[in-house]
Structures are given as structure tokens and as C-alpha cells.
Amino acid sequence: MRMKSAADRSAGVLAVLAGCLSLREAYRLYPYHVSLLGGDHTFPAFIGAGLALAGVWLVLFPGPSAKLSAAGLTTPELADAETSIAESSIEKFIVDESVVDRSPSPDTQWADRKSGRIQFLPRQGLIPLLLLIYTFILPWAGYLVGTFIIALLLFRLLGIGRWWRCAVYALLLTAGLYLIFIEWLHTPFSAGTLWLHQGGD
DSSP states (O other): OHHHHHHHHHHHHHHHHHHHHHHHHHHHHGGGOSSSSOSTTHHHHHHHHHHHHHHHHHHHOOOOOHHHHHTTOOHHHHHHHHHHHHHHHHHHHHHHHHHOOOSOOHHHHHHHHHHTOOOOTTHHHHHHHHHHHHHHHHHHHOHHHHHHHHHHHHHHHTTOSSHHHHHHHHHHHHHHHIIIIIIISOOOOOOOHHHHHHHHO
């Protein structure tokens, strides 16, 4: 439990620092605002405030495991239970790794390809790469097309469902962000050099 509390507090401190940096950037951009909620300062202000509040909450109220808290265990019982769970998990992992071959069989791989499930390994490592690609294609493809493509791939990467369902969610997300940041907050986004060149031709 102490390790969990220390981890929560460390994460909270990092979140507060990141929030302060974002709020500082919002303060720097505020002189260029169109209105109180309209301008380049709005997005970093919301993000910074959310990070700072979440960080303060983690620092002040580092909680135990949600499953153990729901079971109604007291503080000493929580420590003993978490230690027992950790030890049993390690033992089970060692036994499974020594006995079971975790590599998928050819039949399983073929079934995944046939059903449309693509194995991304590791999935978590591809998410930052996908966001980095988004920063590069945004000026070229424009906000609407770039956001839709990246959101589609991101939903598929997270295993939301089949391609058509991911496309629906990506379309809803793109439309929602467009209404919030472009129509409501009047935040300027790139229209895309690809479409500008085609329009000029």
C-alpha cells in the first residue's frame, strides 16, 4: 500500500508540473485572444487546469486498490492482501511461462487475419508513434481528414471493434472536436495544403 501511495503521489506531482507548464503557455498566449474562451490559449488552459487538479487529488488522496477497497478491508488487511496477491501473481506467471507456450498457433493467426483482427505488438508503443504521425500529416491533410484518419487508426489499435465501428466513432469524434474548437472557440486549424493545391489547379 505504501508503494501504491508513493506511486500515486509521484504521478500527482508530475501531473501538477505538466499542468503548470500548460497553464504558463496559456498565459503567454492570452494577449492574442479573441474572447475569454476564444483563442489559442483555451486548449492549453483547459488541459493545464485538468492536469493540475488531477495531480493535486492524487497527492492529497492516494488511494488503495479499488478491488480491495470494495471488499471492505482495513489498512493492515489491505497491505497483507496486496502482498499475497503480488506473490501469487508472480508464482502463477513463473509457472505459466515455464509450462505454456504463449506463441499463437498458425491456425489462430489465420483466424485473426480472416476475422479482421490485426495483432499490434506492442499496442501501447504504437500510440505515441501514431500521435507523432498526426503532427506531421495535420498541415498536409488538414484538420478534418487528418483527425479522422488518426482517430480511425487509434480506435482500431485500441480494439474498439471492427473497421466500420471505428470509422463511426472517428467521425463522431472529429465532428465533436470541430464543433467545439472551430465553431465555438474559433480556434484556427490547418485546412490542408493538399486541398489548397488542388483548389488552385
